[in-house]
Amino acid sequence: MKLKTLSKTLNQANEYFLAGQYTDAIREYSFALEANPLSKEAYNGAILADMAISGENGAEALFDYYAILRGEDAQQADIVISEILETMDGTLDQLGTLFDDTMKQRMAYEDGIMYKEFKELVQDENDFNRIFENIMFSTRVIITEKEDFVDFLDNLIDHGYKEMALGYLESALGVYPNDKQLRNLLRRLAKGNPLES
DSSP: OOHHHHHHHHHHHHHHHHTTOHHHHHHHHHHHHHHOTTOHHHHHHHHHHHHHHTTOTHHHHHHHHHHHHHHHOHHHHHHHHHHHHHTTTSOHHHHHTTSOHHHHHHHHTSSSEEHHHHHHHHHHHTOHHHHHHHHHHHSOEEOOSHHHHHHHHHHHHHTTOHHHHHHHHHHHHHHOTTOHHHHHHHHHHHHOOOOOO
8 A cells, every 4th residue: 555545544534433434444544553553653543543443532632632733744743652551551640641741841832722821811702602712712721730731620510511511521531531620520510519629
């Protein structure tokens, strides 16, 4: 299979994945692996598609994360996602070690705004909805700490972005199914009650 054809096969596989056609995605990733057994993109894609078929909610979120990383540095993306996939049955702390200080610093300088800066803007303007909507359509909020992620979800719920918060929660619980803070947020979202401590 020529490089151009391999690239086309991988693009087709990725499109199938994004469309939720995971069986078709696996078939295309398999074709790509037959042509190039060393293709990390094809291997990782096949694993993520298999996870999605198995009903693991975190697969879609990991695929999105992988796509973003590949747009920035394909080789580094392959390494990061391979490491995550190798430790998928690990705990929150084990997965957290993959996002070391170097990675956090690199992400901080990418196209986006750090969550701390986002919170400062909200505090200055005292208008979460307006700031969030402006940022959502122009850039992305970079969250590197679990506490910030929980705070972000809490704010989404408080300000009426319940469906978006639910989407993030489902993905996060797919990776961290026993996390108490995330489960409390899910209960709060379901019942409309304040967070449990």
